[in-house]
Amino acid sequence: MFSLYAADNKRKYMKNNDKIFAVAPMMEWTDRHCRYFHRQLTRRAWLYTEMVTASAILFGNRDRLLGFHPDEHPVALQLGGSDPCQLANAARIGEDYGYDEINLNIGCPSDRVQNGRFGACLMAEPNVVAQCVRAMAAAVRAPVTVKCRIGIDDQDDEEDLARFVDAVSGAGCRKFIVHARKAWLKGLSPKENRDVPPLDYGRVYRLKQSRPDLTIIINGGIRTLDAAEAHLQQVDGVMIGRAAYQHPWLLSDVDRRIYGDMRPAPALRDAYAAMIPYCEVEIARGGRLSGVSRHMLGLFQNVPGARAYRRCLSEEAVKPGAGRVVMDKALEFVDKAEMQFILSAA
Numbered sequence: 001m002f003s004l005y006a007a008d009n010k011r012k013y014m015k016n017n018d019k020i021f022a023v024a025p026m027m028e029w030t031d032r033h034c035r036y037f038h039r040q041l042t043r044r045a046w047l048y049t050e051m052v053t054a055s056a057i058l059f060g061n062r063d064r065l066l067g068f069h070p071d072e073h074p075v076a077l078q079l080g081g082s083d084p085c086q087l088a089n090a091a092r093i094g095e096d097y098g099y100d101e102i103n104l105n106i107g108c109p110s111d112r113v114q115n116g117r118f119g120a121c122l123m124a125e126p127n128v129v130a131q132c133v134r135a136m137a138a139a140v141r142a143p144v145t146v147k148c149r150i151g152i153d154d155q156d157d158e159e160d161l162a163r164f165v166d167a168v169s170g171a172g173c174r175k176f177i178v179h180a181r182k183a184w185l186k187g188l189s190p191k192e193n194r195d196v197p198p199l200d201y202g203r204v205y206r207l208k209q210s211r212p213d214l215t216i217i218i219n220g221g222i223r224t225l226d227a228a229e230a231h232l233q234q235v236d237g238v239m240i241g242r243a244a245y246q247h248p249w250l251l252s253d254v255d256r257r258i259y260g261d262m263r264p265a266p267a268l269r270d271a272y273a274a275m276i277p278y279c280e281v282e283i284a285r286g287g288r289l290s291g292v293s294r295h296m297l298g299l300f301q302n303v304p305g306a307r308a309y310r311r312c313l314s315e316e317a318v319k320p321g322a323g324r325v326v327m328d329k330a331l332e333f334v335d336k337a338e339m340q341f342i343l344s345a346a
Contacts, residue, residue: 020217020237021228021258022046022177023244023251025078025103025147030245032068034295036278038244039072040271041251044259047075051105053116054081054090066097076101078147080108082118082128084135091136091144101175102140104132106148109183110190120183123152123160126167137172145175147219150203151182158203165211175215177239178204194242205234225250225257232258246298268299269331276327283323290317293327305337 023030023038025048035047052065057079068075077099081087091102106129108119122129129146136144146168150161165176181197188196199221208216217237222228228238238258244251249268255261279292293313300306312330316322 018236019232019258020046020215021254022048022076022217022237022239024048024219024239024241025050025076025105026241026245027051029295031295032072033282033292034245035072035075036069037271037275037292037295038248038251040274041248041266042254043263044255044261045251046101047072048103049075049077049099051078051080051108052090053118054079054083054086057090057093058086062093062097066094066099068097070098073098074100076103076145078103078105079136080105080113080116080118082116082122082125082132084131087132088135088139091142092139095140095142099142101143101145102136103145103147103177104129104136106146107179107183108190109149109152109185109188109193114185120149120152121185123148123164123183124155126164129164130167130171133168133173134171143175144173145177146173147177147179149179149181149183150200153182153185156182158206161203161207162210165207165214169211169214174213175217176207177217177219177237178207180204180218180220201231201234208235225253229257245295247301248296248298249301268303269334272296272299272327272331276324279327280324288318289322289326293317293330300334303334303338304340305334308333308337 021044023045027050030048030050038047057065066077077094079087079090079102081090087104094102105119106122110119113119114121133144133146148164150156180199180201180203183193184197201218204216204218215236217239218231218235219239219241222231222238222240223243228240231238252265252268256265275292275296279289282292283289297310297313300309309330312326312333316326316329
């Protein structure tokens with residue numbers, strides 16, 4: 001076992017905590033390689049898969065879609081869909097694969113997702129979401145949770161959000177991850193929907209105040225652990241997306257600051273070293289180094305030699321046959337730059 005944090009007991013860190021920190025599900029980003037890498041930096045944060053449609057699980061390559069390393073726990077599977085029967089079957093399959101939570105995506109605003117009648121457009125149909133959640137909850141023992149927006153289009157009053165949450169919680173969902181922006185289903189791209197609609201953290205805070213029985217996790221525009229700690233004064237948890245991906249080093253302080261875990265934080269070089277044998281196994285299975293290393297480009301950001309490190313991985317890892325030699329070479333740029341910095345400061 002080469003992981004820094006081997007999960008000998010998959011529920012070791014699934015105790016009820018007053019605070020929750022999670023890395024958001026992000027399409028084409030939070031694949032199994034990304035999640036394994038993030039786990040080298042934090043023992044305790046919850047990790048989420050990319051959204052996988054229920055139909056893909058039922059009719060596609062399940063091992064490719066659902067396979068993950070046991071060290072990723074606690075890890076949640078995010079599903080997309082609107083058919084209660086399909087979602088229940090997909091949730092059951094996901095639980096059989098070992099996922100610790102099944103999350104339903106009611107937040108994605110893309111045209112493709114809308115055309116499939118799932119994602120954020122379902123906020124207009126809380127009874128449909130309730131039917132889906134009820135079917136999923138009956139099919140699995142794992143918690144069934146929902147990730148949603150604060151509203152959509154012109155349906156973004158607090159009363160609309162309250163009606164949605166009441167209907168879905170009544171069907172068995174006790175945990176809501178709320179992106180504190182509404183989604184414009186027409187006229188904005190998914191990228192624009194992550195930035196253009198204004199953030200309204202107060203609405204999420206008030207949701208928690210009105211429903212203290214529910215677990216409310218806030219998402220959207222959160223970029224630092226300072227900000228995360230401030231939000232945790234108001235809600236039960238925080239989910240960080242792009243900041244955790246682009247600046248993965250911030251995850252190394254999550255266990256101490258969010259969970260009060262005073263064990264030594266992982267050194268960035270140790271996290272990098274743990275990825276080398278992992279990459280070797282993936283390459284031996286027919287994968288390419290770039291499939292893993294692309295998630296690691298931000299690890300040494302703001303460290304001497306980081307630019308050369310990123311350039312080496314970006315340019316060399318995509319080449320046929322790239323492997324440990326490339327990873328060692330990339331790290332050498334950081335080591336040499338740091339040594340030069342120390343000598344110049346002496």
